[in-house]
Amino acid sequence: MHQYSNLQELQANLLMKKFSMEDVVLAYLDKIKTDQPTLNDFITIMEESALEQARLLDEKIATGVKLGELAGTVLAIKDNILVKDQLCTAGSKILENYIAPYNATVIEKLLAADAIIIGKTNMDELACGSSNQTSYFGPVKNPVNTDCVPGGSSGGSAAAVAAEHCAVALGSDTGGSIRQPASFCGLWGLKGTYGAVSRYGVTAMASSFDQIGPLATNPDDLFRVFEVLQGQDNNDLTTLDYKFDFKNAEKIDIKKLRLGIVPEYFAKTDKPELYQELLEELKAAGLEVKELTLPEPDLALAIYYILQPAELSTNLARLDGIRYGYHSAARETLDAFYRNNRGAGFGPEIKRRLILGTYVLSAEYYGAYYKKAQQAREYLRAEYRKLFENIDLIYIPTTLGPAFRLDEKMDPLQMYLEDIFTVSANVLGIPALSLPLPYADGELPRGAQFMAAWQREDQLQAIGQFIYNKIHKK
């Protein structure tokens, strides 16, 4: 494998012709083919098109054509994001043969920036899960320790980056599905402000929470890819009118950032001292630290597990096997055909959430659950808005502990509790970054999470790059 520490270094080497882009892609493909039987991180390997893209890039370099911002970046794409003419299964049997008729906006942006797409990654079925064990295509294993899960639902994307099957991967984050796998696999993962990145061409899960974002091995690559992905899109009217600029973070004086912490959250983890050590580094760097009293994280989780299944049950009504997707052989009546298609096409986790979502939206319980959860969501937003008047960043753990063993957590509620520290950012729509705390060989990684106010991804980049230079580069 060709060694380079980040995208900038790779681009410099390509321009100096130390190696070709075709060499780089071939090296990634070799590694994918070797590891796929063990890790199962890909659903589709796009060998032909990736090599074709690489040769085109080599031609551009040879002829001196100006290169795009992401030239040389080899990316894997979560299988709920449409890549034209490729399978897009979203990890579900009901979409096992679905071929994408067009590119998602994020894919158009990546291709326009000369990035290379190497494949589509495995994921929890329809992005519902926190372990990547609900995929119809089988579980993904964590490259750090193959007895453990990689997290979910973007587990395939995280495993692909951690196993050096690509430089960066795209995931989607509805309740923590980028940050939790990033934490479990020792990576950097970013969920932007709700509306920062277009959702056009993404299999809708819970539309008021879903955001696409990158996973990478360093903050430089992470935020360079985010810069390309981010921006308003006429095909997604929830996208916001602001532009993230990669260069702005260097103008931020780290000593002027006000950091909020919640000591009880550190205490809830299996190794509070690790979070404390990072805090001491930040204090030593001059950051002002304030202790916060946040609403109980249980509240955000309860809001999430009412609104998310409600939105899911609405979005998945279209998956009936009539126009596309899995068709059952039982066709006695139209009603039976629908029921069989959906009954056989969806896995257990989806069925559970469909029942729950329909329950909270039903006339009898709408007021007690759905409406109340919407009001509670606004209450939380108001609380955090007040909070962000006095602080810039909130520092909390990403998860309660490191990656757990495959089949260790099979109870749904126990699995939902995995999202306890990540769902707040989705409920509020604020940006959040998970970065790896230092860990020794043989240990499992854990993630530290930073949340910023709406549209302040630049502050997340500033703190991320500071920590990377101070700790990870040592």
Add this chain to the structure above:
Amino acid sequence: MDKKEVERLAAMIKLDLSEAEISEYTKQLDKVLEYLDKLQAVPPQAINYADWPSTQGQKDEASNSDSDLRRALTSQFSKETLEHLEVPAVFSENKEFKSKQE
């Protein structure tokens, strides 16, 4: 949540469930609903509607579609007025409707 409720909801969303699935989901979802009651921790008076944010999304304005494309499409129809297609009025000029009325 009981088995009947799960069966009723599954029928509503056209989802075939086996007996074993109905039993399993009933138990699991009952436990989940118990947890979701933590929602009641929000004091109703804590919600100040005046503080609610305005929508941060794009402006709610209609925009014209691509005029060249529209012209290319409409030019293929026989009756066209100012880039719009002319169709018979549903009630007053529609012969089928009139004959039914008569």
